[in-house]
Each structure stands twice: as C-alpha cells, then as structure tokens.
Amino acid sequence: MSKIEPFKEKIFVTRPVLPALEEVTEKLREIWESKWLTNGGKQHFALEDELKEFLKVPYLSVFNNGTIALMVAVQSLRLQGDVITTPFTFAATPHVLSWNNINPIFCDIDEETMNIDADKIESMITPRTSAILAVHVFGTPCNVKKIQQVADTYGLKVVYDAAHAFGVEIDGQGIGTFGDISMFSFHATKLYHTLEGGALVFADKNLKQRIDLLRNFGIKNEEEVVMPGINGKLDEVRAAVGRIMLKYVESEQAKRLALHKVYDEELGNVEGITLMPKCGDNVKRNYQYYVIRIDEKVFGKSRDYVYDELKKYNVYTRKYFHPLCSDYTCYRQLNSSRQDNLPVATNIGKQVLSLPMYGELTADDVRKICAMIRSIDR
Template sequence: MDKKRIDVTRPSMPPFEEYVNEIKSIWERKWLTNFGAIHNELAEKLEGFLDVPNISLFTNGHQAIYSALCLLGKPGGEVITTPFTFASTTHAIAQAGMTPVFCDVDPVTYTLDPSKIEALITEKTVAILPVHVYGNVCDTEAISAVAKKYGLPVIYDAAHAFGVKKNGKGIGNFGDVSLYSFHATKAYNSIEGGAAAYGDKELSAGFKRFINFGLVDGENVENTGTNAKMNEFSAAMGLCNLRHIGEVLEGRKRVCTIYKKILFECDPLFDEKTGVEPSLGIKMLPLQDNVESNYAYFPVLFGINENCKVTRDQVKDMLATENIHARRYFYPLTSEFDCYRGAKGAGETPVAESISRKVLSLPLYAELASEDAVMIAELIKAFLK
C-alpha cells in the first residue's frame, strides 16, 4: 500500500456550512469587493485580535509590503533588508522602484542583525525592512534605535507573525508599519489576503487610496496606486477562520511540542534559549523572552556541529521516501536569485547563507495527527543516530 502523503503544510478551513452561511449575505447585498461589509467587519475584528490600533486589508501580503514601501519609502532609494526571507520581501522593494541592500542575520533568531545595519546606511537609504521570520521576533528595540538615529522608517514583514505578541503587545505595534500575510499556507488564512497594521491613523487614507488605483474619489487621482483590495469572499473566510484561530494555534503547538520533546529535550545539554541540541548537532527556534509564539513553523538546522553526520538534504530525501515532504524554507537566499546577483550586500551575509544551507522546515499544521508527528520525529532521530 502507498504511504500516506504528508505535506509541509495544509490550510486551516472552517466547517463548510459555516463558510456558506457567512457568504449568504453577499448575494443579498450584491457587493463583492471595494471595502464591503464583511471586509469592514474583518478589519475591525482583526484590530482586536492582533491588538493593533489600525488595520488595512489587502489582496495578499505581498501587495501590503509593496504598498507600505510606496507610501513610506522613496523611488530610487535603498532599503536595508534580510536575504533570509521569501521572494516577496525582496521583490516588493524592487517593484517599488527601490534597491535592496542585504544585511546579515542573527545566528540565534535568524532575524536582521541590528549591529550590522549601521554600516550599510548611506545618504540613499530610505527604509529598513526586517522580517519576523518564522514568527521569531526581531530585536525591535535595537532596530528602532538605529532607525531613529538616521530618521528612517521601519517596515516589518510580519507575514509569519500572525498573533505573535511581545511584552504582551501585538507584534504589529512595533515599527512604523507591519505587514501580515493571510495566504492559505499561513497559520491564519483568508485564502489569499494580507494586512497592514500601523499606529499613525493618517496612513489609513493613504493605504485606502493606494490600494484602489490612487483614486481620491470617482474622478480624482493625485498619486499612482495599485489594485489590492480584499474581496468579500476572502474576508468571509478570514472571519470564519478567526473564530477557530484558538484551536488552530493549539493544534500547531501540540505538533511543535512533540517535535521538541523527541528531537531536542532528551539531551540535558539542550539549550532552550538558543534552540541548540549539541549531541545531535541540530538547532530549533530559540525560546524568546516575553514572546507569545504562534507556532507557525518548525524549522530545524541540521549540521550545526560535527556530531551531525547527515546533511539537511539527506534528511529531506529520507523523509521524501516515506512520502513526507519537508521544505528547504528558505533556500536559496533571495540575494542568490539571478535577479539580485551583484546587489549590495549579496554574497556578504555568511550567517544567513549558513542557515539557508542547513534549514529544513518540518510538516506543521493544526490537523497533523500526533502519531504522524511522533513518526516524523522518530524517523529523523533514528536517521541522525
């Protein structure tokens, strides 16, 4: 018999009837997009759940990053960012007419290393774009300090950080603006979707215009814009999924706890603060002080010391023979894409490079059965030994 297929992720979906019930009113209103009633309800509910003062909704996270750069950056300017991210982050900079400048990351959290930002700042720098990668929180204080010194806006890619809190505050409260992704593969989804969270209420009108072709009203346009409005069907999925977010995050936590227990906690030398398990030569995400996690990903670095006798790719291939599909997320670095070869900082981020050569994200979703998670972790453990 064929082995059951287990993918790296699977979207969370509400009960079918719940979604159908949610979209019924769309037929009565005949209002499909352009800031409809469900869109507005979702925006309001998300402000509460994410604990942020203002939210604008988008078709997807990429458009949210792009729009924020267009509003807060400057064409022709340089944006300091991490290469250890998804294509979207770097592409958004380029599409907004700016140049990415690649800065290395911290070896423990894999987020932008604030101590390396200053050396990259020039008179052309217009923004800093860090990523709360895997929901790991950036060193927001240190990044704010550099940004403040040079008068630069901080635009956080929070695509991975839905529901994450730091010091009891929603992660979207840090920096000038934070962009979330509600893509089907994320911890929370609206099929496709995204949001910008920000403190400055003035930005609200700017985003609203920008994502609707720059229209001030039916006939007047002062600035360019795009089309990035969330439609009612996506918003309805978002509303339904928000009702179930508690169970979803619990399910993810359950799987992460199993992986952690089997692969990491057996070793008394396992260090929660760094995520390092020295006996097997592997590393998981660190436990961050005062951070409420969303258990969005379970990336493992293979080969952090000589005790690990197998490569990341060998682990990936071994799992694939069992029909388990882990993902090299992120590999390669975006600075290694053909379109960014030769960019400033490309090839000069050794920490990010080393992480991307070692990292494998294990299957993780709320419905992953505990026995499957145990099986995956045991397979890896046996392979490492």
C-alpha cells in the same frame, strides 16, 4: 529497531485550516443577497474592525494579498534609494523593493533568531538608505528595540514583513505595533488566512487615508484620482472567510503548540540538530512553523540528505529559506550579496528544514517523523 513504514499518504509541510463548509455557505448566502461583492463592502469593514482588535493595533487596512500590501507600505512611506533587508526570507520581501525601484541591501542575520542582525544594520547605512525592511522570520520577533534605535539615529523608516507573525505579541503588545508599518499575509498556507489576503497595520492616523487610496487606484471620489494607486482590494467572499477563520486561530494554535512540544522532546537530544529558536517569557508565539537546523559536521548527514531520506517515507519537508534571496539570479550581482557579507545566512541557508506542522497532524505522526530522522544512518 523495527523498520519504519512510510506514511501511506504524502505528508506535506502544512495543510490549510479549513472552516466548516456550512459556515462558509451561510456567509455566501448573505453576500449573494447583498449583491455587493467587492469595493469595500460590509464584510471588508467588519473584518478590518475584528482584526484590529485581535492584533491589538490602532489602524489596519486589509488587502488582496501580502505582497501587494507590502508594495503599498513602501509607496505610502515614499521610500526610495536603498533599503536594508534580510536575505533569509521569502522572495516577496526583496521583490517588493525592486518593484518600487529600490535597491535591496542584504544584511546578515542573527545566528539564534535567524532574523536580520540588528547589530550589523548600522554598518550598512549610507546616504542612500531610506529604511529598514525586517522580517519576523517564522514568527520569531526581530530585535525591535535595537532596530528602532538605529532607525531613530539615522532618520530611517522601519517596515516589518510580519507575514509569519500573526498573533505574536511582545510584553502583551501586538507585534504590528512596532516600526512604522507591518504587513501580515493571509495566504492559505498561513496559520490564519483568507484564502489569499493580507493587511497593513500602523499607528499613524494620517497613513490610513493614503494607504487606502493607494489600495484603490488612488481614486478619491468620482471626480478625482489623486495618486497612481493599485488594485489591492480584498473581496467580500474572502473577507467573510477571514471573519470565520478568526474563530479557528486559538484552537489551531493550541494543537500546534502540543505538536511543538512533541518535536522538542523527540529531537531535543539529537546531536547536530538545533530546534526552533526559544523566545523569552515576554513573547507570545504563534507556533505556526516548526523549523530545525541540521549541522552536517555534527549530525553526520547534510540537511539535503535528510530532506531526500524523508521523501522516501512520504514526508515532504521544505528548505525554507534556501536559496537565500541574495543567491537569486536577479540579486546575486549586488555588492551586499557577497557570501563574505552574509556568513551566518549562508551557513543557515544550508542547514534549515521546515518540518510538517499543522493541527490535523497527530502526536504519533510527529513521533514517527522524528524517529525517521533519528534512524538516518550516519
């Protein structure tokens, strides 16, 4: 095989979707003329309405980022004690619990979906447990049915970190309709974004008032501050960007779906490489990420070796989610962080690799990246 030339420019794991600049400047003019920049303006309310429809959820509050949104979700449900969660996630998930004086209890993950193993949750419940905080990792839905069953049996709340799951549906139902509250992140690297931003979605009408008060310092009116809230407001510029970006989601998804197919074709027959988990026909995916697993024993080289080799070709992949949250210095002393409690997560953490995935990537780029992986001497 002829030598594969490195890419001339660095290829990162993602690249933000950018709207046409003219569309943004037009909105900026509107905002400038209104002289209303934040604190619940026209763009903010319009975005909430548009997102509610897009995500097929009854209630929604936008936030300045997903982490603050998740902080408020935990506060709004008055969670305390211990919360069972996954170690295979971004730092924000367990940190939000710690910031609320709650102990994260790490439960092992499912071999196939890489989400919290719903069959293991029950064995981790104690009288201190107040909730389950599950993550739809890489947009693959959790076993929402089983999680709800366990929660109902033990009287626990369910919060979903749906940071990766924008637009995902199960049986035509928005992913945000499961559990008590779900959080979406609108960070710039996400399929849908508002530069920075996020949202909480929920079905309980009574939560709306509490969540919105918590988002705005607990200020009820000029005379009353009724709870220790935080500043979680999304400003008008980002809300306007979010409104524009909604128009780009479907075309970006279509481009990513086409690239998913190329990766599937090009890597499907490589021994030792496991592709993105498949979902049933009842799941509408969002194709945000493309993640593989490399089994060193079968492939012949480790994930870390592949990561280093690809760098030589100017391809910058990411080891999401390594290290596991349970291996962070702030959590590794927890009893639930023991490796014998987390055998599946420990193994997967050593194998996962996020490959470049964004609409501007071409099918030829993807073929070339796959050829680089296949050509690794092993």
